[in-house]
Amino acid sequence: MLRNKTVGAGLAVLASTVLIAGCDGWMGETSGEVDITAMSADELADHLVLETDSYRFEQEAQEGGSARDRMVQDGIQAACSIEGDPDSGTAGEVIAMARESYEEPPGGPRLGNWRRGAELARSGYGYRIGHRNDDHGTREAGGNCYACHQMDPAEELYGTLGPSLAGYGATRGNDSSVVNYVHQVVSNPHQYFPCTKMPRFGRNNFLSEEQIAHVMAYLLDPDSPVNQ
Amino acid sequence: MFKKALLALPVAMAVGAAAQAGEWQDPNDVLQNLLQNNPDSKYLHQSEMNIMMMPDNPALWLVEEGEDLFYAQRGPNNVSLEGCDFGKGPGELDGAYVELPRYFEDTDKVMDFEQRLVHCMKELQGFTSDDAAVGQRHGNGSDIMKLTTYIAHQSSGMAWNPPLDHPQEQAMRDAGEKLFFRRGGAMDFNCASCHGDSGKQIRASVLPQMRDGQEWTKAVSWPAHRAGHDNVRSQNHRIRGCVWQMRHAGIKHDTPVNTALISFWNDAARGEPAILPDLKR
Numbered sequence: 434m435l436r437n438k439t440v441g442a443g444l445a446v447l448a449s450t451v452l453i454a455g456c457d458g459w460m461g462e463t464s465g466e467v468d469i470t471a472m473s474a475d476e477l478a479d480h481l482v483l484e485t486d487s488y489r490f491e492q493e494a495q496e497g498g499s500a501r502d503r504m505v506q507d508g509i510q511a512a513c514s515i516e517g518d519p520d521s522g523t524a525g526e527v528i529a530m531a532r533e534s535y536e537e538p539p540g541g542p543r544l545g546n547w548r549r550g551a552e553l554a555r556s557g558y559g560y561r562i563g564h565r566n567d568d569h570g571t572r573e574a575g576g577n578c579y580a581c582h583q584m585d586p587a588e589e590l591y592g593t594l595g596p597s598l599a600g601y602g603a604t605r606g607n608d609s610s611v612v613n614y615v616h617q618v619v620s621n622p623h624q625y626f627p628c629t630k631m632p633r634f635g636r637n638n639f640l641s642e643e644q645i646a647h648v649m650a651y652l653l654d655p656d657s658p659v660n661q
Numbered sequence: 662m663f664k665k666a667l668l669a670l671p672v673a674m675a676v677g678a679a680a681q682a683g684e685w686q687d688p689n690d691v692l693q694n695l696l697q698n699n700p701d702s703k704y705l706h707q708s709e710m711n712i713m714m715m716p717d718n719p720a721l722w723l724v725e726e727g728e729d730l731f732y733a734q735r736g737p738n739n740v741s742l743e744g745c746d747f748g749k750g751p752g753e754l755d756g757a758y759v760e761l762p763r764y765f766e767d768t769d770k771v772m773d774f775e776q777r778l779v780h781c782m783k784e785l786q787g788f789t790s791d792d793a794a795v796g797q798r799h800g801n802g803s804d805i806m807k808l809t810t811y812i813a814h815q816s817s818g819m820a821w822n823p824p825l826d827h828p829q830e831q832a833m834r835d836a837g838e839k840l841f842f843r844r845g846g847a848m849d850f851n852c853a854s855c856h857g858d859s860g861k862q863i864r865a866s867v868l869p870q871m872r873d874g875q876e877w878t879k880a881v882s883w884p885a886h887r888a889g890h891d892n893v894r895s896q897n898h899r900i901r902g903c904v905w906q907m908r909h910a911g912i913k914h915d916t917p918v919n920t921a922l923i924s925f926w927n928d929a930a931r932g933e934p935a936i937l938p939d940l941k942r
Contacts, residue, residue, distance in 0.1 A: 469836075470828040477832055478839035478921075487916035488909075496847060500910035503846045510844040514851060560847045563904065563911015580863050592863045594855065630857075632848035639847055 488563075495560050495569050496638050509534075513628035524627040531623035536635065538642040542616035544607065545643060550651025551585070551658070553644055554578035560639065576640055576648050581631070584651065585658040594630060602653035603660040615649050685755070686818025689715045691936045695875055703860040704876045707867040711888060711940050720810055720886040720893045720938035723801060727811025730804055736786025736794070745781035747774070747812070748824075758816035759935050762924045764827035771833045773923045775897050776915045778808060798914055801892050809895055810884045810938050817937040821878060821930040830924070833917075837925025840918060841871070847908040852922075854907070856880075866942065871929050878933035881926045885939035893938065896923055 469477055481487060482504050490501035506514070508530045512523055519527060556575020561567045567574065578584060581595035605611050617624050620635025634640040640648070651657050692715055699705050706712075731742050747757035748765070762773040772780065779795050782788045788795045797803040825831045844851040852871070855863055859870040869880035883896040897914050900922055904912045912919060 469832045472832070474832070474835035474839045477836040478843055481836055481840065481917045481921055482843065482845075485917040487913055487918035489911040489913060492911060494847070503908070504910050506843070506845055510849055513849075514839070514843045516842055516853065516857075560908045561905050562908070563901070565905075590865050592861070594858075594861050594863060594868075630850070630854045632850070637847055637849065 492562050492566070494562060495567060495574070500562055509623055509633075513623075515628070519628045527623050527627035528625075531621050531627070531633075531636075534636055535617060535621045535624060537613075538616070538645075541609075542612050542649070543646050544612065544650040544653055545646030545648075547647070547650040547654040547657035547659075549644075550647035550649070553640070553648050554584055554651055574639070576634060576644070578648065586661070587658060598652060598659065600660055602655065602657065605653070607653040607655070611653065612649065615652060616645065619645050619648060684818065685815070686934065688718065688814075688817045688936045688938060691818045691934045692879070692939070694934070695879060695936075699875050702873075702876055704867045704869045705879060708888075708942050711942060714888075715940050718886055718938060718940045720884060720940065723807045723810035723884070723893050724814045724938070725811075727807035727809070727814075730807050731811055736782065736788045736792075738785065738787035740785055742781055742785065742808070744785050745778070747777055754812050754815040756816050756819050758813040758937065759819045759821045759927070760823060761927070762830070762833065762920050763824050764829050771827075771829050771920055771924065773896075773920045774813070775805065775809065775895060776920060778805065778812070779915060799892070799894070799898055806884065806893050806895065810893055813884055813935075813937040816935055818934050820932050820934055821881070821927050823924060823927045823931070825928070833921045834924040834928050837921035837923070837928075840922055841925055845909055850907040850909075852903065852907075855903075874930055874933045877926075878930040879936060879939060881930050882936040882939040884937070885941045887941050889942055894941075896926065 467480070469480075472480060483501075488500060488504060490499060490504070492500040494500055494503055509527055512527050512530070513519065515523070518524075553573075553576045555578075556573070557577040557580060558572050559567050559569060559574025559577075578598075579588065579591045581592040583591040583593075583597040583599050584601075586599045602611075616635075618626075618631075619640075621633045622629050622631045623633065632639055634648075635642070635645060651659055654660070692712070696705055696712065734741050743752035745751065746765075746767075747754065748760055748763045749755070749757045758774060761777065762771050764771050765777070768780065775798070782795050783790075786794075790796060794804045798805050800806060823830070823834070825834060841852040844854075855861075855868050856871045858868075859873060859876070861868050869876040871877055871880075881896065883899055884893050886892070887894045897919060900919060901912055901914075904910075
């Protein structure tokens with residue numbers, strides 16, 4: 434169902450591209466042909482996003498592709514466009530989609546350099562477009578972990594949208610089952626937390642596998658300040 | 662003109678506000694009432710400095726400049742904006758800002774405030790998109806922000822009340838709600854990622870909860886002097902900034918997505934008094 438919806442939306446985009454190109458109409462209509470009151474709220478929301486020239490879709494996205502690609506939902510994004518927690522059916526579908534799309538890095542998950550991980554955890558740079566586009570050629574994108582999580586207990590500025598991760602490795606150790614689990618959560622967290630707010634850093638190619646290894650070291654390395 | 666006289670006498674203004682409950686109120690009085698009614702809201706109480714500065718809100722300078730611009734004969738057609746209908750009749754500004762977006766017969770569409778203002782500057786005064794008067798949307802020096810702040814100020818203390826009588830108004834509000842929860846972009850975020858829970862912080866900033874009307878009225882009370890930017894900002898500017906931080910595609914002004922989001926925003930604050938202009942971090 435969810436997959437079908439995504440595919441349908443994608444086709445609608447293709448079909449409407451030609452119309453938009455030569456049209457300065459407000460609703461993307463050619464001459465008032467679109468009746469917004471005849472659509473469901475979901476249909477109208479998709480229509481507004483994809484077919485009314487409301488976004489700077491022609492811009493390139495740093496991860497490749499165009500800005501438009503960012504606004505065409507995949508299955509997990511579509512299923513999780515809800516208020517509050519998913520019902521059990523939706524949660525099950527989301528977990529299945531997340532498992533299906535999870536990729537283990539070549540050679541298996543590993544820990545990198547916690548010092549590099551600390552830099553990545555603090556940096557909120559990267560992937561912003563529309564105006565003042567982030568230039569990944571001049572500055573590396575970060576994971577922005579501190580926007581939502583406490584990590585190093587000595588760091589005073591941290592968000593609370595996600596749980597505290599202070600002492601994360603100190604209480605869990607870092608054997609292979611822990612390392613594998615943390616990679617699954619950082620890369621594609623919906624496997625364990627369906628419809629979580631947390632980004633899919635691996636699945637979305639937001640962080641490279643090398644960067645994820647560094648962030649994991651920041652969380653799990655016994656020498657990391659997170660575990661002091 | 663009446664309001665301008667009051668602006669010069671802030672003490673008289675505060676006294677006057679108390680005498681007309683439900684009518685126009687000084688923005689600082691609106692804020693103080695919200696703070697008193699919500700002693701436990703971390704969002705509303707997060708910045709003592711801004712609360713202290715509120716009576717001297719730098720945005721009030723733009724109110725005065727905006728009033729001069731509104732009544733000045735300008736543009737190629739050399740007319741004032743007194744002929745502009747923001748929904749309550751030509752030149753009728755009292756309460757107009759909190760009853761937007763709304764459906765306009767002359768354009769057969771739902772328009773948000775900024776869109777309507779630009780429409781009037783083009784249609785009545787004859788400005789074109791190439792003119793800085795309508796092209797420059799942000800910053801204290803822009804005509805748009807001066808006019809926005811003056812016109813919005815005429816609705817301070819009045820309850821958000823965007824009309825939903827016309828089917829298009831209801832459709833845009835309902836689509837705006839879906840857009841609020843529509844996840845996308847490189848980080849899979851929707852608006853509720855940050856505005857779904859009470860008292861949560863992103864780094865040091867406490868975030869407003871959309872379903873808490875008393876937090877949300879402050880959240881959507883733009884124009885506001887944004888201390889961190891040292892500029893007065895609009896609802897549109899806030900949307901643009903959120904979309905940028907969410908790693909969605911860049912949003913354009915005067916577009917249906919923008920209008921639908923504002924339709925929902927203002928509806929979510931329905932019944933709560935607007936702080937116009939506000940002062941934010």
